[in-house]
Amino acid sequence: MPRTIVIGDIHGCGTALKVLLQAVALEPEDTLVTLGDYVDRGMETPMVIDTLLDVAGKARFIPLIGNHEVMLLQAMTDPQAYQFWMQHGGQQTLHSYGGRLELIPPHHRMFLQHCRRYWEIDRHFFVHANFRSDLPLNQTPDEITLWQHMKLSFPVPHWNGKKAWVGHTPQQNGEILDLGHLAIIDTNCYGGGYLSAVDVDSGDYWQVDLEGKLREFV
Numbered sequence: 001m002p003r004t005i006v007i008g009d010i011h012g013c014g015t016a017l018k019v020l021l022q023a024v025a026l027e028p029e030d031t032l033v034t035l036g037d038y039v040d041r042g043m044e045t046p047m048v049i050d051t052l053l054d055v056a057g058k059a060r061f062i063p064l065i066g067n068h069e070v071m072l073l074q075a076m077t078d079p080q081a082y083q084f085w086m087q088h089g090g091q092q093t094l095h096s097y098g099g100r101l102e103l104i105p106p107h108h109r110m111f112l113q114h115c116r117r118y119w120e121i122d123r124h125f126f127v128h129a130n131f132r133s134d135l136p137l138n139q140t141p142d143e144i145t146l147w148q149h150m151k152l153s154f155p156v157p158h159w160n161g162k163k164a165w166v167g168h169t170p171q172q173n174g175e176i177l178d179l180g181h182l183a184i185i186d187t188n189c190y191g192g193g194y195l196s197a198v199d200v201d202s203g204d205y206w207q208v209d210l211e212g213k214l215r216e217f218v
């Protein structure tokens, strides 16, 4: 059976991503969905993008965009956006590319520009940050899908009847928060938790910490 694997916010944790992908062992028929926020905070953003570009040749790959990719792309053309990005984790990314935005290789920029805003399959949907239970994803503003945290309240099940997979709101304890109709899988790798990958149909999952230490629940 082909699997659909979803990975949460990577945030420059390239070593963790490599170990995680090794453990998941994607087959050509599998689909990998990544929930965005590849860049910023961690020091290995170039390794993260290279590793993801490599996945594209090994399995079906659906990369989503996160608010940090939006910040980076806007910083390229807008000095105010550049300042905003610098205050939200962009410094590490800039440093890891050699100190100037112009040094980001074109194929990395192309990758970031071509990420999708959401993805839907028969029983699941995927979006970076949040959703409105009564709105189709293509009508939901970016302020919600890319920026709004799930801290104080959670959306009720979406009218589409599908399970939501989101990142963006770091789970400080490193544990996936699964409410049945909704799972938050930003398990705070950069902040001392784990990078998580989940098989959305079986519920199997893998977690790797910043140093590359793996734990499996399969």
Ligand SMILES: [Mn+2]
Pocket: 037, 066, 067, 068, 128, 129, 146, 167, 168, 169
């Ligand atoms: Mn985010």
